[in-house]
Each structure stands twice: as structure tokens, then as C-alpha cells.
Amino acid sequence: MSSINQRLNNNLLQLELLEIKSYLPNYLEQVTAGKMSFSEALLALTTKELNYKHQAQVERTITRARFPSVKTLEAFDFTFQPSIKKQEILELKSLAFMDKAENILLVGSPGVGKTHLAIALGREACQQGARVLFINCHELLLRLRKADDKDELDRALNRYARYDLLIIDELGYLPIKHDEANLFFQLINARYERKSTIITSNSALSSWVDIFQNPTVTAAILDRLVHHVHTIRITGKSYRLKTKL
Structure with missing residues (x-):
């Protein structure tokens, strides 16, 4: 791994942008291959990060609510x-x-x-x-x-x-x-x-x-x-x- 990539990964870790860190190599390949622009890749990566953080927040909220079991309206007969x-x-x-x-x-x-x-x-x-x-x-x-x-x-x-x-x-x-x-x-x-x-x-x-x-x-x-x-x-x-x- 190059010095720049290592520093980039370290920055992402410190910023707790774990989804971006995980998907970054794949999107870098697509940008290098000309399959998408840098802006498109950045938009896709930040969207994944936001979705991940939102879902994590929802899970924390559900845990704090202290539901005794998992029940959904879709599962109600x-x-x-x-x-x-x-x-x-x-x-x-x-x-x-x-x-x-x-x-x-x-x-x-x-x-x-x-x-x-x-x-x-x-x-x-x-x-x-x-x-x-x-x-x-x-x-x-x-x-x-x-x-x-x-x-x-x-x-x-x-x-x-x-x-x-x-x-x-x-x-x-x-x-x-x-x-x-x-x-x-x-x-x-x-x-x-x-x-x-x-x-x-x-x-x-x-x-x-x-x-x-x-x-x-x-x-x-x-x-x-x-x-x-x-x-x-x-x-x-x-x-x-x-x-x-």
C-alpha cells in the first residue's frame, strides 16, 4: 500500500468513516477505469456512509427503547x-x-x-x-x-x-x-x-x-x-x- 493510501486510510479511521474506507478501493478502480467520475464516486461513497450511520443510530434507538421482542406491522396477521x-x-x-x-x-x-x-x-x-x-x-x-x-x-x-x-x-x-x-x-x-x-x-x-x-x-x-x-x-x-x- 502506498504512503498516500496508508495516510488516507488512517484519516478515514480517525474520522470514523468506516463505510467509505471499506468501499473506497472498489470505487477508485472504477474511477481509474473511467467507469465513473470522481464526483460520482464521492457521492456514492458519502451516501453509503450516511446510510450506515443512520441505520446504526436507528439500532441504538431501538436498543434504548427496550422492546421485549422484534415485532413488525408486516408480520402481523x-x-x-x-x-x-x-x-x-x-x-x-x-x-x-x-x-x-x-x-x-x-x-x-x-x-x-x-x-x-x-x-x-x-x-x-x-x-x-x-x-x-x-x-x-x-x-x-x-x-x-x-x-x-x-x-x-x-x-x-x-x-x-x-x-x-x-x-x-x-x-x-x-x-x-x-x-x-x-x-x-x-x-x-x-x-x-x-x-x-x-x-x-x-x-x-x-x-x-x-x-x-x-x-x-x-x-x-x-x-x-x-x-x-x-x-x-x-x-x-x-x-x-x-x-x-
Whole structure:
């Protein structure tokens, strides 16, 4: 390798232009052979580098979102769940609801695909550079209680309020105590008309008063959640049972 090429490779390494470094020899050959101009080669190389860096950023964003599994809209079997309007879900894929700080409630029995759809929409948001967090409702409440016990509740609420999209999974699967209901309200209130929230629940909204065990707090939570909301009720069979059958 010539001294110039060695120095060029060293520069590319220091600048962390690894895709350009990888593809450079091939493009240099094409330029030397007159198959493309220097400007065309430079454009192709920088495009590869930008695409690589964008994808790497997306992967980091997805990792930080803490999705429990890989789920996509393309892999969702809409034919098994006729109660879901496919076009409605595909329109949500545009993420226009996030621009308007609207919420999504996915309500249905266990196994009908609520979490799948929530993760899939969350990954779409990550693809577009949004800050996303997926968290189980019980875990979220435990974290808020712990922060409250340490007099760090405001800091915790501010952290969760900053996510462009917060996905709270499995609300209603475990009972929520009175103080936890108040903490949940404070979080929803902090995000109200600022950021979007997706919630999955196995309980109809009319039953949430039994979950939160406080009519006043329940009304306040629902008032803020459903003011700007897309409610998707899924009444089909369980995908898990389908697999077993």
C-alpha cells in the first residue's frame, strides 16, 4: 500500500468513516477505469456512509427503547383478527398521531396482538429518530414508587415525560394501589398534549375504575388520555391459542 493510501486510510479511521474506507478501493478502480467520475464516486461513497450511520443510530434507538421482542406491522396477521381495521393501523404507521401528541389505546383479551402492534409502532417511531421507551405497567409503577420514596419523583416524571413515545404495556393485569394511581395520573398529566402514549390493556375503559380503585383519579386519567386518542378494540381469538391448535 502506498504512503498516500496508508495516510488516507488512517484519516478515514480517525474520522470514523468506516463505510467509505471499506468501499473506497472498489470505487477508485472504477474511477481509474473511467467507469465513473470522481464526483460520482464521492457521492456514492458519502451516501453509503450516511446510510450506515443512520441505520446504526436507528439500532441504538431501538436498543434504548427496550422492546421485549422484534415485532413488525408486516408480520402481523390481520386476517386472524378481523376486528382490527388494517387501514387504520397502516395510517398510524405514518406517525402523524405523534405530531399531534395523540394517544393510542389497544384494548382486548390476552394474546390478541396488542403488544405486537404497540412494539411495531414503536419501532416505526425509532426508524424516524423518535425517543421511545417500552415498559410494563407494573415495572413503571415500581420505578415511580421507588423514586417517590427517595424524593426523586419530579426527576423521574420529567425523564418519562420527555420520551417522544412512551409505550405502557399490560395495564390492568395486576392491581394498582391508591398511591400508585396518583403516580400514574401525574405521569399522564405530565405528558398530556405534549407527547404521545400507547397503552395496552386487557380491560375496557369502563372497568378502569376497578383497576385504579379511585373514581376521581380514574376520571382524571381517562380525561387526559381519551381527549386525543385512537382506541383500538380487539375482540378476536388469541394468537397463542392459534399456535397451540
